[in-house]
Amino acid sequence: MSLEKLELFEVFLRSKRGLDHKHAGSLHAEDKEQALEYARDVYTRRSEGVSIWVVKSNDICASQEDDSDSFFDPSDDKPYRHATYYDIPKEVGAM
Amino acid sequence: MAEYNKSEAELEAVFQQKIDSEQKIEPKDWMPEAYRKNLIRQMSQHAHSEIIGMQPEGNWITRAPSLRRKTVLLSKVQDEGGHGLYLYSATETLGIERSELIAALQSGQAKYASIFNYPAQTWGDMGAIGWLVDGAAIVNQVSLQRTSYGPYSRGMIRICKEESFHQRQGYVIMMELAKGSPAQKQMAQDSLNRFYWPSLMMFGPHDSESAHSAKSMKWKIKRETNDDLRQKFIDQTVPQIAYLGLEHPDKDLVWNEEKGQHDSGEIDWEEFYAVINGNGHSNRQRIQHHVKAHEEGAWVRDAMSAYQQKKLQRKINAETAA
Numbered sequence: 103m104s105l106e107k108l109e110l111f112e113v114f115l116r117s118k119r120g121l122d123h124k125h126a127g128s129l130h131a132e133d134k135e136q137a138l139e140y141a142r143d144v145y146t147r148r149s150e151g152v153s154i155w156v157v158k159s160n161d162i163c164a165s166q167e168d169d170s171d172s173f174f175d176p177s178d179d180k181p182y183r184h185a186t187y188y189d190i191p192k193e194v195g196a197m
Numbered sequence: 198m199a200e201y202n203k204s205e206a207e208l209e210a211v212f213q214q215k216i217d218s219e220q221k222i223e224p225k226d227w228m229p230e231a232y233r234k235n236l237i238r239q240m241s242q243h244a245h246s247e248i249i250g251m252q253p254e255g256n257w258i259t260r261a262p263s264l265r266r267k268t269v270l271l272s273k274v275q276d277e278g279g280h281g282l283y284l285y286s287a288t289e290t291l292g293i294e295r296s297e298l299i300a301a302l303q304s305g306q307a308k309y310a311s312i313f314n315y316p317a318q319t320w321g322d323m324g325a326i327g328w329l330v331d332g333a334a335i336v337n338q339v340s341l342q343r344t345s346y347g348p349y350s351r352g353m354i355r356i357c358k359e360e361s362f363h364q365r366q367g368y369v370i371m372m373e374l375a376k377g378s379p380a381q382k383q384m385a386q387d388s389l390n391r392f393y394w395p396s397l398m399m400f401g402p403h404d405s406e407s408a409h410s411a412k413s414m415k416w417k418i419k420r421e422t423n424d425d426l427r428q429k430f431i432d433q434t435v436p437q438i439a440y441l442g443l444e445h446p447d448k449d450l451v452w453n454e455e456k457g458q459h460d461s462g463e464i465d466w467e468e469f470y471a472v473i474n475g476n477g478h479s480n481r482q483r484i485q486h487h488v489k490a491h492e493e494g495a496w497v498r499d500a501m502s503a504y505q506q507k508k509l510q511r512k513i514n515a516e517t518a519a
């Protein structure tokens with residue numbers, strides 16, 4: 103791999119214990135160890151994270167934005183999956 | 198990692214200090230073996246309950262009295278399957294395999310919520326289960342959103358968002374029946390009578406009898422005691438029963454002005470332990486059905502792996518041809 107063509111990694115940060123890792127951005131690195139150190143250097147300079155995940159961008163399998171209408175439409179016509187679909191009288195308290 | 202050069206006692210002190218200061222424990226953190234074991238027991242039991250809990254309701258999907266009610270019930274049962282998945286996956290972060298968890302369920306070594314060993318006999322039971330059984334589960338799960346283990350806590354937050362629909366659709370079924378013909382109202386009363394007490398049992402034995410409680414509270418795996426959670430459920434259910442115009446199954450229930458809560462009658466603990474120990478109405482049937490469904494699904498898993506092999510082979514062929 104040439105210097106110009108290092109592997110692309112995606113960086114995920116956990117800002118606080120108990121929270122999910124969130125996507126923060128990406129970077130180029132030679133391997134995963136290096137990616138982790140780079141991520142620390144460029145994404146957590148102000149204590150933005152207590153934990154970092156790096157994942158090769160190529161290893162991420164993503165749904166396609168263009169197909170998203172048909173991909174997600176099974177849930178479009180199911181309003182009854184939402185709590186608000188059901189009218190519950192106030193007298194009985196929160197449900 | 199520097200952490201691993203510390204002695205067991207030092208590690209445990211660091212661990213307890215994280216817990217005391219309301220920090221979550223995450224999968225790669227050091228944790229006492231007993232904490233890990235305790236979590237695996239509780240989380241897998243919770244996962245099994247979601248999955249076995251699909252059976253009594255699944256049993257009514259084909260018999261739901263209208264297409265709308267069928268789709269609602271189907272959606273709820275689908276959600277419970279999803280909850281099982283979230284919880285099994287979260288349990289696997291503790292270093293145990295899904296297959297081990299399933300084996301423990303099928304051999305009877307692992308438990309699930311006893312409530313699912315009661316049969317669902319009428320359409321009214323679909324109402325009572327959503328309203329009372331999911332209602333009791335929600336009280337417990339809201340509390341567990343603050344559990345000390347990160348993946349469990351995040352799973353609970355996701356599940357609680359989905360549960361509200363479950364309880365509401367159940368209560369709507371009860372409202373429809375309670376406002377219906379005398380026979381329908383009687384059906385609602387009968388379902389309430391049969392599911393009220395077992396729902397109270399879902400919170401487990403009294404605090405004074407609970408084997409796992411003290412350690413679980415110290416480690417903040419559990420945040421509130423069985424009796425405190427049960428009391429919340431008892432109090433919130435009173436106006437719900439009154440609104441339906443049904444009779445409260447607990448004849449000893451009275452408002453205690455001083456405590457600001459209801460005093461209630463005693464649970465039949467003999468029944469509780471009988472059902473836990475395998476002698477409920479449907480214990481054997483639930484496990485047999487699980488085993489059967491798993492075995493009958495073998496061809497799907499085989500087909501998936503054969504297809505995977507085929508795709509791989511095609512790719513290799515294409516590459517060697519190119």
Ligand SMILES: [Fe+2]
Nearest residue numbers: 246247280334
């Ligand atoms: Fe549940």
Ligand SMILES: [Fe+2]
Nearest residue numbers: 247276277280
């Ligand atoms: Fe659930």
Ligand SMILES: [Fe+2]
Nearest residue numbers: 277331360363
């Ligand atoms: Fe539910």
